[in-house]
Amino acid sequence: MRLALIGFGNVAQEFARILLEKEKEWAVEYYEGFRVVAVSTRGKGSLVNPEGIDLRRALLDLHEGGSFSPENPERARVSSLDIIGLDFVDAIIETTTLDIAGGQPATDHLRSALSRGKHAITTNKGPIAFAYRDLQALAASVGKAFLFEGTVLDGAPVFNLVRENLPGCRITGFSGILNGTTNYILTRMEEGEGFAAALETAQKYGWAEADPSMDIDGWDAAVKVTALLNVLMGAGITPGDIDRQGIGGITLETVREARSRGQAIRLLCEGALVEGKPVGRVAPVHLPADHSLAKIRGTSSALTLKTDLAGELTVQIREPKIRETAYAVVADLLTVARRKR
């Protein structure tokens, strides 16, 4: 299977490293080799080679110079859409950064790939929050895979779990801790650090962006809630429909008071049916200390699914790193390979 990597940030680079480690093993297990034939980035250049990109060199060049070397013969002046259109691309792995206003250009990338009969895998929440129904219908109409496990709960199975493991089961609601950055900050605050200092620590360790507003204001969480509502509960909504409150107003005093009452403050993500209609909420709430989600500390995440037949199931991932998010791409890719087989 010949792959195009659209976006080549931390997740895609880690995916490339896993592929280099495992390509021989997978080629045997799935009766199929995986070859990256194109890479496109916004600012680091693009690479094309139908025989297979030299991923080791690509990673090294980025590491040393911050962009692909102009002397690399694979370097090409092509856009992401050009690459998606190449005849010899069978599947795209879309890992561009989230656009909160409309899920672009990721949605266009996925639509373009699917409409040309190529499999589409993404870790970008935007398209799932803004265009899930369309993209899903398009994928079904061309008989190609559209998979996005990496969008929620990093490498832990959520969408694949519901699709593969809970047949005949209806998801009636969910609650979770879905944003590692805010959870890390709230955990630091429980240990006595003020909001500003905790945010700085999160930035120092790379858990928060230079502009942390997407996390702090609850937007990242709201996009994830939207994705869950759209995929698991058929909502057809966008992130603006989520009742959203961030953690900007939480003071050390609030955290201390909660603690003294045996509670923990968590940025809770919820989805529920209200009068039969799926609705979503993101807000800092006081949880009793023995609540299973109160125990989710640091960058760990968890999602509890309420179901009609399988009861209440929780999936947790402990302090995920880039490798675990990159694994979500692996899981989706190998799922495609299995289906082909």
Next chain:
Amino acid sequence: MRLALIGFGNVAQEFARILLEKEKEWAVEYYEGFRVVAVSTRGKGSLVNPEGIDLRRALLDLHEGGSFSPENPERARVSSLDIIGLDFVDAIIETTTLDIAGGQPATDHLRSALSRGKHAITTNKGPIAFAYRDLQALAASVGKAFLFEGTVLDGAPVFNLVRENLPGCRITGFSGILNGTTNYILTRMEEGEGFAAALETAQKYGWAEADPSMDIDGWDAAVKVTALLNVLMGAGITPGDIDRQGIGGITLETVREARSRGQAIRLLCEGALVEGKPVGRVAPVHLPADHSLAKIRGTSSALTLKTDLAGELTVQIREPKIRETAYAVVADLLTVARRKR
């Protein structure tokens, strides 16, 4: 798909109820109807009807008289193996009770079904703990499904999760709370009840058998650890190979002392690679209060999987009832239907 229910205890009866509720919905979704054509029990009689058993009557007769009515024209003098051999049986659902000595007669039931080219679904841990490799090889050789999601963690996905959602991933170890009865007793003891009283309460609510030794002595947990080691880590062992210690020696004093040190005692189930070899352990251990498994209370269960690529994943199910265990059968059955499609 024509089903034979081998065993008709609580789980199989609940499965029959779910089937009655959902049969029309599933027939549409899976382009296939499901019909129970035979039921066998050890002491309540057996039923056969190629056109489909009247499940409502069967359930009612059991409820009212404790066995199938002699006046029921579907009643037949046939053994479980007779039923498995019937031409018009496409799949068996094996829910007989666990035999800790050798996994019989469940193993024979499954072997007989698979060797006759029928799909085999079970909630019985015995065959997985005693004959997994053989049964799996047999299923592969005849191209039929051999599924057993209900054997560990009730209705929560474990085996199906690893098989479907973690492709390319190696399970390097696990730890969990896998026995609801002992966990319920330990939780009651944390609330101040002595061991004997807590056991009595567990029996009163139906969480413990009249002979509770299978649970108390850690056998049930050891069989589950064996099943996990055999399926997820290729161990090829039996329950006697597990380093096993029950909760019989735990006193209220021990629980109180642990609590005063901020710890919780839990019957921990563990699997690990020791010098490359999979080994298992069941023992009451002191967990720090903020350990994620210390928070598993009452009859809830949880399993943490350690993986090479997907990090550390935990799956929890909250206070499962019979319906959730019966759902595991549903999940396996609909997985078979999907594969056929």
